[in-house]
Amino acid sequence: xxxxxxxxxxxxxxxxxxxxxxxxxxxxxxxxxxxxxxxxxxxxxxxxxxxxxxxxxxxxxxxxxxxxxxxxxxxxxxxxxxxxxxxxxxxxxxxxxxxxxxxxxxxxxxxxxxxxxxxxxxxxxxxxxxxxxxxxxxxxxxxxxxxxxxxxxxxxxxxxxxxxxxxxxxxxxxxxxxxxxxxxxxxxxxxxxxxxxxxxxxxxxxxxxxxxxxxxxxxxxxxxxxxxxxxxxxxxxxxxxxxxxxxxxxxxxxxxxxxxxxxxxxxxxxxxxxxxxxxxxxxxxxxxxxxxxxxxxxxxxxxxxxxxxxxxxxxxxxxxxxxxxxxxxxxxxxxxxxxxxxxxxxxxxxxxxxxxxxxxxxxxxxxxxxxx
Amino acid sequence: xxxxxxxxxxxxxxxxxxxxxxxxxxxxxxxxxxxxxxxxxxxxxxxxxxxxxxxxxxxxxxxxxxxxxxxxxxxxxxxxxxxxxxxxxxxxxxxxxxxxxxxxxxxxxxxxxxxxxxxxxxxxxxxxxxxxxxxxxxxxxxxxxxxxxxxxxxxxxxxxxxxxxxxxxxxxxxxxxxxxxxxxxxxxxxxxxxxxxxxxxxxxxxxxxxxxxxxxxxxxxxxxxxxxxxxxxxxxxxxxxxxxxxxxxxxxxxxxxxxxxxxxxxxxxxxxxxxxxxxxxxxxxxxxxxxxxxxxxxxxxxxxxxxxxxxxxxxxxxxxxxxxxxxxxxxxxxxxxxxxxxxxxxxxxxxx
Numbered sequence: 001x002x003x004x005x006x007x008x009x010x011x012x013x014x015x016x017x018x019x020x021x022x023x024x025x026x027x028x029x030x031x032x033x034x035x036x037x038x039x040x041x042x043x044x045x046x047x048x049x050x051x052x053x054x055x056x057x058x059x060x061x062x063x064x065x066x067x068x069x070x071x072x073x074x075x076x077x078x079x080x081x082x083x084x085x086x087x088x089x090x091x092x093x094x095x096x097x098x099x100x101x102x103x104x105x106x107x108x109x110x111x112x113x114x115x116x117x118x119x120x121x122x123x124x125x126x127x128x129x130x131x132x133x134x135x136x137x138x139x140x141x142x143x144x145x146x147x148x149x150x151x152x153x154x155x156x157x158x159x160x161x162x163x164x165x166x167x168x169x170x171x172x173x174x175x176x177x178x179x180x181x182x183x184x185x186x187x188x189x190x191x192x193x194x195x196x197x198x199x200x201x202x203x204x205x206x207x208x209x210x211x212x213x214x215x216x217x218x219x220x221x222x223x224x225x226x227x228x229x230x231x232x233x234x235x236x237x238x239x240x241x242x243x244x245x246x247x248x249x250x251x252x253x254x255x256x257x258x259x260x261x262x263x264x265x266x267x268x269x270x271x272x273x274x275x276x277x278x279x280x281x282x283x284x285x286x287x288x289x290x291x292x293x294x295x296x297x298x299x300x301x302x303x304x305x306x307x308x309x310x311x312x313x314x315x316x317x318x319x320x321x322x323x324x325x326x327x328x329x330x331x332x333x334x335x336x337x338x339x340x341x342x343x344x345x346x347x348x349x350x351x352x353x354x355x356x357x358x359x360x361x362x363x364x365x366x367x368x369x370x371x372x
Numbered sequence: 373x374x375x376x377x378x379x380x381x382x383x384x385x386x387x388x389x390x391x392x393x394x395x396x397x398x399x400x401x402x403x404x405x406x407x408x409x410x411x412x413x414x415x416x417x418x419x420x421x422x423x424x425x426x427x428x429x430x431x432x433x434x435x436x437x438x439x440x441x442x443x444x445x446x447x448x449x450x451x452x453x454x455x456x457x458x459x460x461x462x463x464x465x466x467x468x469x470x471x472x473x474x475x476x477x478x479x480x481x482x483x484x485x486x487x488x489x490x491x492x493x494x495x496x497x498x499x500x501x502x503x504x505x506x507x508x509x510x511x512x513x514x515x516x517x518x519x520x521x522x523x524x525x526x527x528x529x530x531x532x533x534x535x536x537x538x539x540x541x542x543x544x545x546x547x548x549x550x551x552x553x554x555x556x557x558x559x560x561x562x563x564x565x566x567x568x569x570x571x572x573x574x575x576x577x578x579x580x581x582x583x584x585x586x587x588x589x590x591x592x593x594x595x596x597x598x599x600x601x602x603x604x605x606x607x608x609x610x611x612x613x614x615x616x617x618x619x620x621x622x623x624x625x626x627x628x629x630x631x632x633x634x635x636x637x638x639x640x641x642x643x644x645x646x647x648x649x650x651x652x653x654x655x656x657x658x659x660x661x662x663x664x665x666x667x668x669x670x671x672x673x674x675x676x677x678x679x680x681x682x683x684x685x686x687x688x689x690x691x692x693x694x695x696x697x698x699x700x701x702x703x704x705x706x707x708x709x710x711x712x713x714x715x716x717x718x719x720x721x722x723x724x
Contacts, residue, residue: 011516011519124601124604124690125689125690126688127415127419127688130419130420134420194690194691196602196691196692196693199694200692200693353611355694357611
């Protein structure tokens with residue numbers, strides 16, 4: 001009997017596909033159901049952020065920064081304003097530092113809620129996604145009463161903030177953290193410890209620590225592989241050295257260290273740690289003026305700086321060159337998800353098509369950040 | 373009903389047969405409309421939402437509006453599609469699921485066709501659906517459709533085996549594969565239903581755990597047969613967009629949808645007939661009013677809807693399995709258990 005001729009099937013996933021988290025195009029070479037190779041094609045959401053930034057004054061860049069990772073806008077602003085302040089040598093008031101940390105950690109929870117929710121959606125469970133969005137809504141309400149915006153805030157300014165927090169913000173934040181803790185457990189029981197979910201994610205897409213480090217991965221993707229690296233601890237910025245929190249790493253509870261389940265669980269645990277930081281910050285927050293350090297003219301001296309912060313997705317770095325004028329000479333962004341996405345082909349070969357979706361969801365990409 | 377119509381129109385009048393086919397068809401369409409709305413409402417309330425609220429009171433006629441929209445939509449045929457297969461496929465699938473209704477007993481007075489091979493016919497005609505799905509997948513000339521179709525056919529053909537073994541478990545106890553006979557055998561109070569061991573003395577208690585297992589296997593396998601979560605991999609949205617009906621639009625798409633919901637009720641109806649006494653009232657003839665032919669229709673549909681709700685509940689709770697895990701569940705878990713179950717219950721049936 002002659003041998004049956006077979007060939008690989010090339011499937012284009014995206015740019016319009018339900019589980020590519022935006023406009024990513026994956027060229028997948030399939031051998032039956034098994035993935036032989038994946039080639040990501042980027043650039044469908046490229047908006048020339050870096051070139052735009054050169055035409056703007058320093059404060060005008062902030063709204064653009066919001067749009068890099070649009071589900072974690074506060075964290076993007078945080079890194080940018082800290083970089084500019086360090087370049088200009090501005091010391092901001094204590095109250096501003098605390099408010100920024102509270103906002104950044106609230107945003108971290110909101111971002112992780114989206115990440116885990118959409119991950120559940122990728123695996124086929126739609127209901128936890130909406131439970132997570134219900135809780136995210138409470139965070140967006142807090143942002144809304146503070147600065148009026150719900151997604152793109154332009155809240156952190158160089159040297160200060162656009163508005164002080166309203167009088168009921170501290171009380172509402174305390175209520176939120178009290179509400180949120182049991183909710184995290186509830187949805188963990190529904191999704192993360194679900195037998196089918198564990199079967200689908202444990203031992204899938206195993207990312208060894210050395211591969212992750214070599215590729216420049218960061219954030220939950222790196223920590224899921226068991227590497228204890230968190231810029232809030234290892235290169236503390238702002239006032240993170242004052243808070244007591246633990247860095248969550250993957251421990252291979254359900255399978256091997258560095259599998260999809262670990263990466264997802266790191267996010268769940270990080271939400272609890274973020275709640276701890278918020279609890280400590282709202283207790284310690286001092287009174288003061290939030291606008292006292294905002295400079296009248298923003299003209300940094302000639303120089304350059306690389307400043308990195310820990311966003312929900314990983315290490316977000318800004319490399320800013322100043323030529324002494326009102327506009328930055330160059331703003332380079334080092335996006336965490338771009339590096340994390342580059343790992344997807346390496347860890348998805350040999351798994352099934354359904355696993356590719358699980359792996360892609362577990363590295364939590366936001367195409368706004370990948371393409372900028 | 374057949375005797376009445378034959379008396380009215382004459383024994384071999386074509387009108388008799390046309391009228392006999394109407395009740396299941398009308399029921400199927402009304403049920404699909406109601407079930408789509410039920411699905412949306414059930415999912416909405418499980419997800420802290422309200423669901424459709426605008427069209428009619430609490431969105432009651434939302435699905436009617438949807439159908440009106442689908443009727444007006446253009447039926448798009450891809451340029452590279454295999455036109456004959458592409459256009460024929462939804463109807464083949466529909467025939468498969470509608471044909472099964474011929475032998476489902478809605479009441480003691482109504483069954484579409486009282487052939488003695490009822491269950492056998494249902495299983496056989498249901499196997500027409502994979503042919504239609506394969507035609508849709510191949511004819512669409514779309515890689516996602518093809519993957520969906522291949523997965524779907526592999527899944528339905530595999531899961532037929534535990535389903536049939538489980539059905540046989542009940543059949544050996546009764547000795548008939550006519551669903552009307554099976555339901556009639558469970559007359560009386562609800563403890564005569566086969567989920568409680570069926571009619572008979574205290575000896576039936578031995579069989580209860582085995583029938584319980586058989587029932588569980590049937591529920592799981594029927595979820596896979598109807599492509600419902602956690603076994604909805606043929607149309608896994610996050611992987612294959614919409615599976616075999618990716619390219620379909622308008623009423624062609626509606627036909628796939630209709631036959632999916634019709635299938636859901638068909639498997640639920642078989643579960644109700646085999647394990648929960650079909651159209652029998654739970655109180656038997658103790659309250660005669662509750663067991664008249666019209667109330668029997670109510671009991672039957674009610675029991676079916678309970679299983680429909682169960683399917684929806686599972687769908688909106690559980691994630692989806694992977695294709696190899698699905699086959700593992702079928703061949704290495706369900707089939708051996710169903711087979712052992714059949715042997716034990718068969719032994720009991722011989723020795724009692």
